[in-house]
Amino acid sequence: MARDNKRPLPLGEQFFTPGATGVRKAVEQRSAVPMTFLFTQVPRWAAPAVLVILLLAGFAVANPIGGVAVLPVIVFIGWLAYLSWPSLGIGGKLLRVAMLTFLVLLAATRFGAF
Incomplete structure (x- = not known):
């Protein structure tokens, strides 16, 4: 018999922001399936x-290929930051803004914008 190695979803946490409307509600609803897949599968x-591999490639390759390697990292971190934003304190928000700013600047340097 095959052993099921799937992790169960965490208990007691809400995935959706209470009272969310518009874009936030749509993004949260569309993100539920990929987030569940990432967590369980x-x-x-x-x-x-x-x-980390993509970020290291972005650091190591000082041309547009390095910038392209950083883009999925920016998208993924931005997606997670957007989803977690309502539940964060000021410190968490500042950390996410700083991280995304750093990643965008890294990609921009690789594309020759600076």
Whole structure:
């Protein structure tokens, strides 16, 4: 018999922002399936490992290919930042803005904008 290695979803947490409307509600609803897939189907180490590899490629390759490597990292971190924004304190918000600013500047330098 095959062993089921899926992780259960965490208990007691809401995925959707209470009272959300418009774009936030739509993004949260569309994000539910990929977020659940990442949590239950993908090994816990896989997403961070892929992001680190792409980020290292962005640091190592000082041309537009390095910039292209950083773009999925920007999208993924931006997506997670957007989803977690309502539940964050000021410190968490500042950290996410700083991280996204750093990543955008890294990509911009690789594309020759600076």
